[in-house]
Amino acid sequence: MSKILIVAEHLNGQLNASTAKCVTAAGKLSPEAIDILVLAADAAGIAAQAAQIAGVSRVLTVERAENAQSLSAVLAPQVAKAAAGYSHVFGPSTTFGKDLMPRVAALLGVPQVSDLMEVVDAQTFKRPVYAGNAIVTVSAPAGAIVATVRTASFPAAAEGGGASVEALSLDVALPTHTRFVELKAGKSDRPDLQTASRVVSGGRALGSADSFRIIYSLADKLGAGVGASRAAVDAGYVPNDMQVGQTGKIIAPELYIAIGISGAIQHLTGIKDAGTIVAINKDAEAPIFEIADFGLVGDLFTLVPELEAALG
Amino acid sequence: MKILVGYKRVVDYNVRIQVKPDSSGVVTEGVKLSPNPFDEIALEEALRLREKGIASEVVVATIAPADAQAHLRNGLAMGANRAIHVVTDEVVQPLTAARILLKLIEKEQPGLVLLGKQAIDDDANQTGQMLAALWDRPQATFASEIVVDGQVARVTREVDAGLETIEIDLPAVVTTDLRLNEPRFIKLPDIMKAKSKPLETIALADLGVEAAAGLTASHYAAPAKRSKGVMVKDVAELVAALKAKGLV
Numbered sequence: 001m002s003k004i005l006i007v008a009e010h011l012n013g014q015l016n017a018s019t020a021k022c023v024t025a026a027g028k029l030s031p032e033a034i035d036i037l038v039l040a041a042d043a044a045g046i047a048a049q050a051a052q053i054a055g056v057s058r059v060l061t062v063e064r065a066e067n068a069q070s071l072s073a074v075l076a077p078q079v080a081k082a083a084a085g086y087s088h089v090f091g092p093s094t095t096f097g098k099d100l101m102p103r104v105a106a107l108l109g110v111p112q113v114s115d116l117m118e119v120v121d122a123q124t125f126k127r128p129v130y131a132g133n134a135i136v137t138v139s140a141p142a143g144a145i146v147a148t149v150r151t152a153s154f155p156a157a158a159e160g161g162g163a164s165v166e167a168l169s170l171d172v173a174l175p176t177h178t179r180f181v182e183l184k185a186g187k188s189d190r191p192d193l194q195t196a197s198r199v200v201s202g203g204r205a206l207g208s209a210d211s212f213r214i215i216y217s218l219a220d221k222l223g224a225g226v227g228a229s230r231a232a233v234d235a236g237y238v239p240n241d242m243q244v245g246q247t248g249k250i251i252a253p254e255l256y257i258a259i260g261i262s263g264a265i266q267h268l269t270g271i272k273d274a275g276t277i278v279a280i281n282k283d284a285e286a287p288i289f290e291i292a293d294f295g296l297v298g299d300l301f302t303l304v305p306e307l308e309a310a311l312g
Numbered sequence: 313m314k315i316l317v318g319y320k321r322v323v324d325y326n327v328r329i330q331v332k333p334d335s336s337g338v339v340t341e342g343v344k345l346s347p348n349p350f351d352e353i354a355l356e357e358a359l360r361l362r363e364k365g366i367a368s369e370v371v372v373a374t375i376a377p378a379d380a381q382a383h384l385r386n387g388l389a390m391g392a393n394r395a396i397h398v399v400t401d402e403v404v405q406p407l408t409a410a411r412i413l414l415k416l417i418e419k420e421q422p423g424l425v426l427l428g429k430q431a432i433d434d435d436a437n438q439t440g441q442m443l444a445a446l447w448d449r450p451q452a453t454f455a456s457e458i459v460v461d462g463q464v465a466r467v468t469r470e471v472d473a474g475l476e477t478i479e480i481d482l483p484a485v486v487t488t489d490l491r492l493n494e495p496r497f498i499k500l501p502d503i504m505k506a507k508s509k510p511l512e513t514i515a516l517a518d519l520g521v522e523a524a525a526g527l528t529a530s531h532y533a534a535p536a537k538r539s540k541g542v543m544v545k546d547v548a549e550l551v552a553a554l555k556a557k558g559l560v
């Protein structure tokens with residue numbers, strides 16, 4: 001029987017929704033136990049949130065001043081130590097998990113399954129390669145199985161659990177060669193791009209940071225999160241954390257509206273699991289229309305304000 | 313300071329990937345191969361650090377079959393001083409790649425190792441982090457800015473929440489994100505010059521690296537296709553369609 005340890009992702013005392021998605025993925029193995037590991041300077045509040053996720057057996061906390069920031073060089077030896085006795089160690093396929101989990105796998109001397117999107121059995125999983133243009137079924141060798149979970153492939157586990165919270169003391173020396181300086185977080189009152197049920201994205205066609213305002217305005221009308229293509233980020237219209245795609249965020253909103261985005265493979269990888277895709281583009285031949293559920297050809301600078309007005 | 317750059321050859325990002333009819337892999341015969349875009353960014357950054365006088369030598373390394381010499385010449389033409397070709401016909405997975413790169417580190421003693429954050433074939437995003445763990449040195453992944461100041465580097469990282477800056481002691485592993493720089497174009501005279509630059513080949517078997525137990529790939533499939541939808545003629549029709557689906 002499997003015993004699964006999930007590394008909790010959190011920021012400013014808030015548990016990230018990716019953790020509950022990892023719990024759903026873990027549940028697919030019908031494991032004997034799913035435990036969540038919270039590494040923090042002050043773990044109580046985060047642990048309380050984790051304990052509410054249905055299906056979780058125990059929440060294990062490691063409180064150390066060094067855990068105030070998520071530095072993988074500091075966290076990895078602790079996760080590797082805590083992994084003893086577990087058949088699987090999961091983290092989310094977010095920048096947090098992508099940075100941390102391979103370091104854990106290397107310390108354990110095992111390979112990693114990146115972007116786990118489907119559980120076949122306890123050793124066998126599906127994952128995307130080539131920007132999602134092929135799906136490969138892989139089996140892990142004997143030993144602990146370390147994986148990052150593609151969060152867009154799994155809904156968040158429900159609340160209503162009542163896991164016990166236990167403090168863990170790990171005897172591990174931590175390095176001082178890696179130090180946190182600062183985090184410049186894009187402040188936004190809008191729904192989080194990774195969990196929003198509706199997302200409006202803009203591309204290169206917007207032409208400037210200033211023009212991007214019509215995207216925000218439409219998004220606000222819909223209560224949507226805002227995303228962008230790489231071209232729009234590279235051009236400086238919006239910050240990097242808004243990039244959707246192979247090398248940005250992989251998202252699965254119920255509604256995705258792509259505006260002035262051509263639909264390059266690398267962008268489409270990020271939205272394949274969206275419920276309904278709407279595309280607005282002046283080029284009727286744009287590849288985005290190949291995968292859009294609803295396509296509208298025309299000039300975005302006319303159509304977007306019109307759409308916003310039509311939404312009442 | 314010497315910089316070691318990982319420089320992988322992959323299927324070009326513009327190629328439309330096809331799964332083989334027998335599901336054993338994707339078609340790589342006859343398709344265009346190119347340097348991994350993130351590795352080109354890593355090499356470009358190394359060259360800029362050399363041009364600033366921070367690095368004295370840039371060494372590109374690849375782990376690939378014997379026919380990858382032209383690929384390495386490409387890296388030399390871009391401006392690397394030397395190249396190392398670890399020759400193997402096997403597909404090398406990230407943990408083994410990290411063990412191989414660690415051997416090269418022991419040999420070369422670089423002050424900085426620059427790798428792409430992921431290779432666009434297996435999209436694993438693991439090798440740099442694994443290498444840093446095995447080397448017991450700092451890692452700074454997804455870099456969009458690197459400032460080297462003596463024995464310390466300040467690296468800005470593209471993370472989900474925004475931009476994170478960390479300080480790391482050197483030597484260390486840094487992996488590159490897309491916005492770190494724009495790689496230069498190779499000019500014809502550079503291609504000529506590259507022909508006489510040193511290119512060392514080492515058979516993987518001679519490195520004394522134990523291959524890690526890896527993942528076994530059993531089946532490749534094309535992703536579930538989204539069916540082509542409908543074109544609407546105007547905004548009113550779009551809103552009606554979205555309303556019918558309960559989406560707005």
Ligand SMILES: Cc1cc2nc3c(=O)[nH]c(=O)nc-3n(C[C@H](O)[C@H](O)[C@H](O)COP(=O)(O)OP(=O)(O)OC[C@H]3O[C@@H](n4cnc5c(N)ncnc54)[C@H](O)[C@@H]3O)c2cc1C
Nearest residue numbers: 203204205229230231245246247248260261262267282300
């Ligand atoms: C290794 C690698 C990784 C990458 N990762 C990503 C990634 O994660 N995410 C990503 O998005 N891209 C990524 N890319 C880049 C990708 O290949 C494309 O270059 C990018 O997605 C293009 O952005 P775009 O659609 O906004 O711009 P363009 O391709 O330039 O498209 C602009 C579109 O706007 C339309 N348009 C112009 N004016 C108007 C108007 N007035 N009204 C309506 N429509 C208009 C045009 O018809 C066109 O279709 C990656 C590339 C590489 C090589």
